[in-house]
Amino acid sequence: xxxxxxxxxxxxxxxxxxxxxxxxxxxxxxxxxxxxxxxxxxxxxxxxxxxxxxxxxxxxxxxxxxxxxxxxxxxxxxxxxxxxxxxxxxxxxxxxxxxxxxxxxxxxxxxxxxxxxxxxxxxxxxxxxxxxxxxxxxxxxxxxxxxxxxxxxxxxxxxxxxxxxxxxxxxxxxxxxxxxxxxxxxxxxxxxxxxxxxxxxxxxxxxxxxxxxxxxxxxxxxxxxxxxxxxxxxxxxxxxxxxxxxxxxxxxxxxxxxxxxxxxxxxxxxxxxxxxxxxxxxxxxxxxxxxxxxxxxxxxxxxxxxxxxxxxxxxxxxxxxxxxxxxxxxxxxxxxxxxxxxxxxxxxxxxxxxxxxxxxxxxxxxxxxxxxxxxxx
Amino acid sequence: xxxxxxxxxxxxxxxxxxxxxxxxxxxxxxxxxxxxxxxxxxxxxxxxxxxxxxxxxxxxxxxxxxxxxxxxxxxxxxxxxxxxxxxxxxxxxxxxxxxxxxxxxxxxxxxxxxxxxxxxxxxxxxxxxxxxxxxxxxxxxxxxxxxxxxxxxxxxxxxxxxxxxxxxxxxxxxxxxxxxxxxxxxxxxxxxxxxxxxxxxxxxxxxxxxxxxxxxxxxxxxxxxxxxxxxxxxxxxxxxxxxxxxxxxxxxxxxxxxxxxxxxxxxxxxxxxxxxxxxxxxxxxxxxxxxxxxxxxxxxxxxxxxxxxxxxxxxxxxxxxxxxxxxxxxxxxxxxxxxxxxxxxxxxxxxxxxxxxxxxxxxxxxxxxxxxxxxxxxxxxxxxxxxxxxxxxxxxxxxxxxxxxxxxxxxxxxxxxxxxxxxxxxxxxxxxxxxxxxxxxxxxxxxxxxxxxxxxxxxxxxxxxxxxxxxxxxxxxxxxx
Numbered sequence: 037x038x039x040x041x042x043x044x045x046x047x048x049x050x051x052x053x054x055x056x057x058x059x060x061x062x063x064x065x066x067x068x069x070x071x072x073x074x075x076x077x078x079x080x081x082x083x084x085x086x087x088x089x090x091x092x093x094x095x096x097x098x099x100x101x102x103x104x105x106x107x108x109x110x111x112x113x114x115x116x117x118x119x120x121x122x123x124x125x126x127x128x129x130x131x132x133x134x135x136x137x138x139x140x141x142x143x144x145x146x147x148x149x150x151x152x153x154x155x156x157x158x159x160x161x162x163x164x165x166x167x168x169x170x171x172x173x174x175x176x177x178x179x180x181x182x183x184x185x186x187x188x189x190x191x192x193x194x195x196x197x198x199x200x201x202x203x204x205x206x207x208x209x210x211x212x213x214x215x216x217x218x219x220x221x222x223x224x225x226x227x228x229x230x231x232x233x234x235x236x237x238x239x240x241x242x243x244x245x246x247x248x249x250x251x252x253x254x255x256x257x258x259x260x261x262x263x264x265x266x267x268x269x270x271x272x273x274x275x276x277x278x279x280x281x282x283x284x285x286x287x288x289x290x291x292x293x294x295x296x297x298x299x300x301x302x303x304x305x306x307x308x309x310x311x312x313x314x315x316x317x318x319x320x321x322x323x324x325x326x327x328x329x330x331x332x333x334x335x336x337x338x339x340x341x342x343x344x345x346x347x348x349x350x351x352x353x354x355x356x357x358x359x360x361x362x363x364x365x366x367x368x369x370x371x372x373x374x375x376x377x378x379x380x381x382x383x384x385x386x387x388x389x390x391x392x393x394x395x396x397x398x399x400x401x402x403x404x405x406x407x408x409x410x411x412x413x
Numbered sequence: 414x415x416x417x418x419x420x421x422x423x424x425x426x427x428x429x430x431x432x433x434x435x436x437x438x439x440x441x442x443x444x445x446x447x448x449x450x451x452x453x454x455x456x457x458x459x460x461x462x463x464x465x466x467x468x469x470x471x472x473x474x475x476x477x478x479x480x481x482x483x484x485x486x487x488x489x490x491x492x493x494x495x496x497x498x499x500x501x502x503x504x505x506x507x508x509x510x511x512x513x514x515x516x517x518x519x520x521x522x523x524x525x526x527x528x529x530x531x532x533x534x535x536x537x538x539x540x541x542x543x544x545x546x547x548x549x550x551x552x553x554x555x556x557x558x559x560x561x562x563x564x565x566x567x568x569x570x571x572x573x574x575x576x577x578x579x580x581x582x583x584x585x586x587x588x589x590x591x592x593x594x595x596x597x598x599x600x601x602x603x604x605x606x607x608x609x610x611x612x613x614x615x616x617x618x619x620x621x622x623x624x625x626x627x628x629x630x631x632x633x634x635x636x637x638x639x640x641x642x643x644x645x646x647x648x649x650x651x652x653x654x655x656x657x658x659x660x661x662x663x664x665x666x667x668x669x670x671x672x673x674x675x676x677x678x679x680x681x682x683x684x685x686x687x688x689x690x691x692x693x694x695x696x697x698x699x700x701x702x703x704x705x706x707x708x709x710x711x712x713x714x715x716x717x718x719x720x721x722x723x724x725x726x727x728x729x730x731x732x733x734x735x736x737x738x739x740x741x742x743x744x745x746x747x748x749x750x751x752x753x754x755x756x757x758x759x760x761x762x763x764x765x766x767x768x769x770x771x772x773x774x775x776x777x778x779x780x781x782x783x784x785x786x787x788x789x790x791x792x793x794x795x796x797x798x799x800x801x802x803x804x805x806x807x808x809x810x811x812x813x814x815x816x817x818x819x820x821x822x823x824x825x826x827x828x829x830x831x832x833x834x835x836x837x838x839x840x841x842x843x844x845x846x847x848x849x850x851x852x853x854x855x856x857x858x859x860x861x862x863x864x865x866x867x868x869x870x871x872x873x874x875x876x877x878x879x880x881x882x883x884x885x886x887x888x889x890x891x892x893x894x
Contacts, residue, residue, distance in 0.1 A: 089693070097701065140567070143506055146506075158503065158505070158698055158699070159698040159700055159701075160696075161696055161697045161698045162505075162506075162694070163695045163696070164691070164694045165692070166690065166692045169457070169692035169693050172692075176829060176831060177830060177834070179829055180826055180829035180834075183825050183829060184822060184825040184826070187821050187825060188818060188821060188822075191821060192818075195814055195817075196814075228764075228834065229763075229764070232768075232834055232837045233767070235822065236837075239819050239822050239841070240775075242819075242822070243775060243819060246818055247815055250814055251811070277785075280785055280788075281778075281781050281785040284727065284781045284785075285774070285777070285778045288720050288723060288724070288774065288778070289774035289777070289778070291716050291720050292717065292720060292774070293716070295712045295713075295715040296716065296770065298712075299708065299711050299712045299715055309708055309709060309712065309763070312763075
């Protein structure tokens, strides 16, 4: 079929590309910190543009291709909604938001908008939310979020380990803060659709993170017996192994969302879909990033403090070994271990050069002699 | 081997049976308001209501909605709230006003009346102002109260000082709207016979006829939801009081035809046992709804098409399995959604559709997790066949862990939130479970079977596994397979 000689892409496809994640973590840390600070600052200073579902009030929507915001404002003069917030959403929909209630007032705006757009009253959509309802919804959402965090933490701690639970929560909180910050910076309106999208983001991000962690656990279970690698190195190997999955998953998740954004909103004018899609797109990008960079680095940092790994790191340092760039060596060992496990099957079909290939290039120094079994406390 | 064949054929049979059943039974997904247009309102009791009271309220609202002629109303309780959904209804605002109306009807003797103009004038003294201070909050049925009468523009015109209730709405048997050339549109109630209904009304009318102290004005006020609709005078022109017939009373309050019909409708089915307040009302125009639906469907199809193309190019035959697996869980999902819509009245909303789109992502992810495991094992020197056997349990354990996190999220959201988020959670959870089923019973076994086919075994490239990896360490750019 096709020749896979696409340079980097090709080598990623074949799993040969080794990315030095620990080095990238340092940059990612700066980037993430900056993003979180900007988000929190923006949220604190400018706040978020909350939709009526959270604050109460009434919102009208009418398809009006030829109508400008100024014309809409003129038409609403004398209906009690003159100081309303009027905007064009999607391609051709006029949305009016005002803090008025009561059937009569709502109806008069509705009629005015219908007349303006040249449609019947039934073509104007209206949403009215009582003020106490909004705070009730918000409180419920907050409780749900807290319960969710608690349950997920317990679940991950039970199925994997508690340090990973911490890492996963840090990553998810990071995602939500950055996504909300994005909405605050650009002053996009936060609607229930947005909230659902944020929840989705949490789901994606968590799924991604768990896949990464599970791989780490698998690799650590296989490789750590040699006692020659730091946790960070094993983490690096795991991340390289799941990299293709993360990229593929992000692409396949993004395709429907992007088509939702382009087809759904720019062409046909379905506003809610557009709102979903924007938040989802932001979230998928942030979620994939945080699984590889935030969730992984948090756990690696915590694990390196464990006595066993401190000892390994110390040993490598004493030997003058460099703790970075050893991924290929780990990979070679991992492959060799896999080999041993599968030793019973015939290897005749394979040329014998396959294992050294993975090790070639990085194992510049000879494989160091086995460290003395000198316990050093 | 045999078990794998049994799994694959079994699950395909289940999916096909589901689709056949859905088509045969004519089940179709019930579309939510945001996908077909209509009106919905969340009603919250103004005080803590007993579950029985809510059930009665739901029943009464259902009767009123039926009276309006709405095709498929969905009226249900959610926690302490009542959720009313009226798909595709005309005159949506009117419908929403009508379902939430308490419709508490009372007949009371009038003690005294004052016009708003008189109260506003300068010579009204403190005592009068105090006497005619409107009763706020709970209007007691069996105490003296002061209630307003409004004009068409909702301005107060008169204030009535009223005695205890003589007859309430439960003394009525029914009501109809009528037109009379002299008084215009009015409501004609029919009282229950005897001491439960008409006798009570005649008692108070007799008192007013003779202008006793409990009814010095001679007027009987008709009170609806804490305001006076009208207060006709019992004429004292004859010496003897003539008792009213059960259906000879009319309520005229300057009604338009629609108002008269609405009042008759709510009186017909009685008052709600508890006052309800609209917390969230939505009116979605039919055109907006259908636009959203077609946009969502189109976006979904194009998205699915592109994802399929990507999977095919990247994973070749494995991609084909992934697409088949998606199709399988899609078919089962369709069966369940259609069944839920038909038998449970559970509608698919835009938020639910989003949950499904998310689930497509999760489902594809499950496949990708397995495929990448496979490639990893082949890379480290295994044959395809042994990699397939080893990788599936490992990958499935990862998939279960990750899917379980999605399920926890869905459950928490479903039980702890309200409204749109719930719909999202329901369909996300449903699709996640089906993903597990499809992965375990279909995708895994099918790939296991395929890896045993000798043609595929010899051509790992068809599995999207670079030939160079599977067969030798030498770089073979352009290795043909």
